[in-house]
Amino acid sequence: MIDITLIRKNPKIVEEALKKRNLDFPLDKLIEYDKLYRQKLKELEKNRHIKNELTLKFPKVNEEEKQKIAQEIKRIDEIINSLEKEVKELKENRDNLLYRIPNIPHESVPYGKGEEDNVTVREWGEKRVFKFKPLPHYILGEKFNIIDFNRGVKLAGSGFYALKNKGAALERALINFMIDTHVKKGYKEIFPPFLITTEGAFGTGHLPKFADDMYKTEKDDLWLLPTAELALVNFHADETLNYKDLPIYYVAYSACFRREAGRHVDLKGVLRVHQFNKVELVKITTPETSFEELEKLVNDAEEILRLLNIPYRVRLLCTGDLGFASAKTYDIEAWFPSQNKYIEVSSCSNCTDFQARRINLKFVGGGRKTPEYVHTLNGSGLAVGRTFAAILENYQEEDRIIIPEVLRPYTGFSEITLED
RNA sequence: GCCGGGAUUGCCUAGCCUGGUAAGGCGCAGGCUUGCUAAGCCUGUGGGGAUUUUCCCCGCGUGGGUUCAAAUCCCACUCCCGGCGCCA
Numbered sequence: 001m002i003d004i005t006l007i008r009k010n011p012k013i014v015e016e017a018l019k020k021r022n023l024d025f026p027l028d029k030l031i032e033y034d035k036l037y038r039q040k041l042k043e044l045e046k047n048r049h050i051k052n053e054l055t056l057k058f059p060k061v062n063e064e065e066k067q068k069i070a071q072e073i074k075r076i077d078e079i080i081n082s083l084e085k086e087v088k089e090l091k092e093n094r095d096n097l098l099y100r101i102p103n104i105p106h107e108s109v110p111y112g113k114g115e116e117d118n119v120t121v122r123e124w125g126e127k128r129v130f131k132f133k134p135l136p137h138y139i140l141g142e143k144f145n146i147i148d149f150n151r152g153v154k155l156a157g158s159g160f161y162a163l164k165n166k167g168a169a170l171e172r173a174l175i176n177f178m179i180d181t182h183v184k185k186g187y188k189e190i191f192p193p194f195l196i197t198t199e200g201a202f203g204t205g206h207l208p209k210f211a212d213d214m215y216k217t218e219k220d221d222l223w224l225l226p227t228a229e230l231a232l233v234n235f236h237a238d239e240t241l242n243y244k245d246l247p248i249y250y251v252a253y254s255a256c257f258r259r260e261a262g263r264h265v266d267l268k269g270v271l272r273v274h275q276f277n278k279v280e281l282v283k284i285t286t287p288e289t290s291f292e293e294l295e296k297l298v299n300d301a302e303e304i305l306r307l308l309n310i311p312y313r314v315r316l317l318c319t320g321d322l323g324f325a326s327a328k329t330y331d332i333e334a335w336f337p338s339q340n341k342y343i344e345v346s347s348c349s350n351c352t353d354f355q356a357r358r359i360n361l362k363f364v365g366g367g368r369k370t371p372e373y374v375h376t377l378n379g380s381g382l383a384v385g386r387t388f389a390a391i392l393e394n395y396q397e398e399d400r401i402i403i404p405e406v407l408r409p410y411t412g413f414s415e416i417t418l419e420d
Numbered sequence: 421g422c423c424g425g426g427a428u429u430g431c432c433u434a435g436c437c438u439g440g441u442a443a444g445g446c447g448c449a450g451g452c453u454u455g456c457u458a459a460g461c462c463u464g465u466g467g468g469g470a471u472u473u474u475c476c477c478c479g480c481g482u483g484g485g486u487u488c489a490a491a492u493c494c495c496a497c498u499c500c501c502g503g504c505g506c507c508a
Binding site: 366 | 469470476
């Protein structure tokens with residue numbers, strides 16, 4: 001969430017940020033609630049103070065006085081109780097609005113209405129020229145007997161698929177290859193729980209706004225991870241870190257579960273499903289280094305595609321396409337020859353102190369007098385299912401799929417043929 | 421799941437029996453002192469509010485209750501540790 005004092009002192013900044021995101025938000029209402037809240041709080045505290053003084057006086061006076069004080073306190077308690085109720089309600093009203101305000105876009109983020117206004121900042125790789133018409137990954141998956149869409153649907157319903165044979169092995173190899181590559185660059189590996197508390201989902205900003213996009217367990221008030229970001233960002237929730245331990249780099253594999261409620265199927269095959277694998281990167285940094293760290297994070301994610309030799313481009317998201325918790329986001333899009341277009345395989349964001357404030361994650365030291373909120377960053381490194389699909393498409397031959405060189409130590413085979 | 425022990429401020433710990441408004445150490449920050457990579461001493465340290473050199477409120481796992489007054493007594497819950505049971 002954003003800082004309430006910023007809204008008090010500089011509502012114009014927040015108003016402009018909302019406008020840049022093309023959001024219609026009742027900021028006036030929030031300010032009004034906050035004003036009332038503080039008014040009532042002041043009154044409440046005044047009464048509590050009176051009560052505290054009477055209580056302190058109590059043991060020092062005679063019996064008769066004691067009776068009088070006890071009665072007076074009873075009267076004040078009634079006032080306090082009713083004020084407490086009012087204050088609580090006003091704070092809830094204020095916070096319910098506050099929690100729905102997205103992060104403020106960084107000054108370097110271009111203004112735009114939606115996807116079409118995102119800016120390509122670089123392209124990498126040479127798009128292969130095919131001597132035959134390249135097939136889409138979902139045709140290849142069935143042709144080579146490595147993806148089973150029908151059985152996936154049978155097991156879990158629409159939006160699920162199963163991998164078979166060398167397809168299953170390739171998926172597993174990709175996960176290990178990605179994690180190893182990031183660990184070599186200094187990321188610490190975490191294997192997190194795949195479920196998270198309501199509090200945790202709230203901390204990253206996925207709740208309350210995106211409750212419909214997540215799976216929830218019925219009996220235990222737990223949510224299935226839509227991304228390992230929730231686990232990694234919440235890893236240090238409610239802690240105070242030391243300046244000298246920052247920045248912290250984490251990498252984690254997790255299955256990711258998304259309900260995709262009310263979304264039409266714009267991407268075929270394995271590209272938009274309810275469950276997919278992802279290797280996630282998270283950084284915890286000081287405020288002064290976070291944007292620099294974002295550039296490095298994007299580069300670390302890109303490195304996977306470079307090693308796999310898959311053409312890609314990097315897009316800087318405009319204000320209208322920016323995620324809720326993010327101040328600045330780069331998407332990395334891999335080349336899909338069958339569709340003649342780029343498709344997102346990673347999204348790397350700097351959430352500044354937006355999540356840190358929600359999860360109460362601070363640091364001390366480094367010349368700071370008081371604890372300060374850290375900055376949190378996250379990025380896919382990469383979405384495994386989509387990378388899998390990109391490999392099928394970019395490495396296809398008419399009678400086989402070639403396995404990229406760097407993956408062969410992980411797969412133990414160098415191609416997938418029709419006989420497999 | 422059952423029985424017992426526990427949870428105190430960034431961390432560690434005292435206070436709980438016997439109710440009176442959180443003591444100490446470490447860390448961190450600032451200051452002072454010193455002729456040498458050090459040490460010592462002093463001050464500050466969570467959240468919130470205001471008329472912001474100051475004052476006030478809240479805060480002892482969470483939520484209730486008793487009381488003029490709760491870290492302290494009572495009840496429920498959560499989590500941690502140990503024992504038993506179950507178990508990939």
